[in-house]
Amino acid sequence: MQSDVVASRSAEHRDSRESKNGTPQLDAVSLGIIEQLQEDGRRPYAAIGKAVGLSEAAVRQRVQKLLDQGVMQIVAVTDPLTVGFRRQAMVGINVEGDTEAIADALTDMAEVEYVVMTAGSFDVLAEIVCEDDDHLLDVINKRIRALPGVRSTESFVYLKLKKQTYMWGTR
Amino acid sequence: MQSDVVASRSAEHRDSRESKNGTPQLDAVSLGIIEQLQEDGRRPYAAIGKAVGLSEAAVRQRVQKLLDQGVMQIVAVTDPLTVGFRRQAMVGINVEGDTEAIADALTDMAEVEYVVMTAGSFDVLAEIVCEDDDHLLDVINKRIRALPGVRSTESFVYLKLKKQTYMWGTR
DNA sequence: CTGAGACTTGCGGATTTCGCAGGAGTGGCG
DNA sequence: CGCCACTCCTGCGAAATCCGCAAGTCTCAG
Structure with a gap:
């Protein structure tokens, strides 16, 4: 064999x-x-x-x-909603100037789980995990919009997580 | 103690x-x-x-x-780009009719990694992992747009993954 | 009062982890 | 070509961990 x-x-x-x-x-x-x-x-x-x-x-x-x-990490993953985080959102961001600098700044925020630079009508997508509405509002309005170079943002508040997988290669 | x-x-x-x-x-x-x-x-x-x-x-x-x-899963996670998947995208979808039915249909597609129902200018967000451009195009145009009830879609092709964490609670 | 559920302690045996001492293949270099 | 450095693999004990199980305690619900 x-x-x-x-x-x-x-x-x-x-x-x-x-x-x-x-x-x-x-x-x-x-x-x-x-x-x-x-x-x-x-x-x-x-x-x-x-x-x-x-x-x-x-x-x-x-x-x-x-x-x-750092190619791989072995971790437990859950649906944040199950673990007490009431509010999650995806935020689309438009940037003028150095897109990567903005992405790096987002990376440093604890509430930001996921940051990806994209092509399309947004320059950056960021996923945010918060405890409640106030927290979410604070992160988006006070912290993200305050970053120099952020031209505009659009938020998509999560209602329900339907799927979450990590098995490429298995197919 | x-x-x-x-x-x-x-x-x-x-x-x-x-x-x-x-x-x-x-x-x-x-x-x-x-x-x-x-x-x-x-x-x-x-x-x-x-x-x-x-x-x-x-x-x-x-x-x-x-x-x-099913509250938790222990798995290895990677950046798909390092594992040979050349193209990834987030797709925002607008639905007329039963949003959850569309979400369920997306869930059944192997290329779809992540599905979430949202409030905002999209009803559903879906993350797609593909081998190449052709594959991506096929999934978006032939499969997703073909679903009955999908009114429109907008794609954000990934250029670079900057952050990916799974440590709520640690903060 | 009684039963169900969850936790603890304790215990072996099977399994796994971990560190380390080789051996084999490769690439660089005089 | 010969030598060295480097990387990756294997093999092997010793230590740690996993796993199933049994018995006893505690608390809550009915």
Whole structure:
């Protein structure tokens, strides 16, 4: 068994190479490990090793490296509404000037969970998690709109979370 | 030690009660466990127990229940761009008629990672993960726009993911 | 009063984690 | 070509963790 995987390893033997934006290039084995952990973040290293054709120790090292590099994180995720955060919103932002600077400023805010730079009628999308309406209002109006370079914002308050998955590769 | 936690437990002794929408109500201890696992999804049960003032066995039982109930999942998360998915987008959708039906239909699509119903100028927001432009175009134009009741859509193609966190409660 | 539920303590045995000592393949360099 | 540095893998014990289970306590609800 596992002959395919082992055989293919020698063929693609570079791994720690970096692409131009600094993100490490992942080989098929690391992808396989990630896929396993996307199904179950607590799956034992030995089981993963069996699945991808590696020894337990090798899997452990690769997982550790993936974590250190920041390519992957193993965490518990929930629906924030279940955990006592009453208000969530996606905020679309238009920027004049340095878009990335705004994105960085958003990144530093604790209430901001998710920041992505986009093409389209918004320059930046940010997801916000708050305790209540006052808190949400405060973050959007006082903090985000106050950032120099923010031209306008539009808010989408969450009513109900319907889906949340982390299993690319599994398909 | 741990006298505070133990003392407080008797005060809030309901736990398996359900709120009206079917999501279980979480007490402070479960919140604490989730918080621990948001920092590190592989943290040992004994360590969690020490942090929240529970025995190892009790933590194990609670974690298992939280997973079974679907309140929480322990998984590996990555930036899809580093894992070979070239194109991602957020799609805002306007619906006429049953909004929830559209949301459910989106939920069934494998390429759709994240679905949320919102208030604002969009009724539904959906995050899409695709392999390339063709794939993305196909999903948006052929599949989403084809859903009966979808009035219009607007897409925001991702340029760069700046932040992705899962640590509410830690603040 | 009685039963149900949740937690604790304690306990082995199976499993997993973790650190470390090799071995093998690769790339750089004189 | 030979040597070295580097990276990745494997193998192996020792330590820690996981897991199931049983017995006892406590509190709440009926």
